């Protein structure tokens with residue numbers, strides 16, 4: 001079982017989208033991936049959506065990484081859904097147990113300790129002070145001469161009083177009323193990198209982190225992933241974008257392409273060309289692990305994409321260093 005999971009993980013580490021997400025953890029930018037509440041959609045993971053480019057695949061993607069033992073998931077919250085329209089825009093009503101109305105006023109109960117009188121707070125209030133209606137003394141200090149004695153509800157419909165309301169839910173989208181019995185009630189998780197993944201990643205299975213560190217050491221501002229707006233108005237994601245603040249010309253975009261086959265195909269070259277055609281960076285570089293096909297090489301030349309071939313991260317970093325030296329001297 002442990003072995004099967006390990007091989008599953010090593011397969012996933014080669015997946016480029018997994019690398020992009022994990023680089024966020026390994027760079028220290030992210031310690032825990034937390035959901036963000038969107039009133040229309042419920043809990044979402046905007047970062048993961050941006051990386052995958054598809055909101056519909058997020059849950060499955062995170063599930064896959066958890067099952068393989070890359071992520072450890074922790075219960076973060078529970079969400080309620082409307083049974084009628086599935087909306088998470090839900091409010092809670094605290095209803096009168098006698099007539100069912102939600103037109104209920106909640107008050108705080110106060111007990112005056114010297115005389116034992118208990119009533120709702122409004123009966124004690126005079127201006128900004130509290131006086132006992134029975135013995136007329138002023139209430140001085142909470143938990144010394146008086147204490148809070150729970151809540152008291154009054155139904156504005158049937159005028160009955162009670163201390164325990166009966167809760168129900170109201171869908172703010174479709175206006176359905178429903179109880180817990182019918183509500184959708186689901187787990188929401190946050191995700192951390194597992195101990196195994198931390199160890200394995202530090203063994204060098206993941207590429208973006210050392211490349212990022214290398215570029216930062218050389219004075220680049222680096223984003224992983226980096227998003228650049230194209231002429232068309234579409235935002236494009238590159239695995240790495242790097243630029244130097246003090247240099248006007250110098251936006252470099254880098255994509256990684258890894259293959260378990262002997263050769264990386266021309267596919268990542270074509271995908272990258274579509275993006276750089278729109279974004280027009282100063283330099284585009286594709287790092288192919290381990291090698292790229294002849295066809296891929298030819299196309300990259302045609303599209304003015306520099307190709308770096310490397311068998312591992314050390315080779316990738318050293319080839320990138322040569323590439324940047326060449327750029328700065330030309």
Ligand SMILES: [Zn+2]
Pocket residue numbers: 096097098099100101155156157158159160
């Ligand atoms: Zn009532």
Ligand SMILES: [Zn+2]
Pocket residue numbers: 112114115116117132133134135136137
């Ligand atoms: Zn009193």
Ligand SMILES: [Zn+2]
Pocket residue numbers: 082083084085086087171172173174175176
């Ligand atoms: Zn609804």
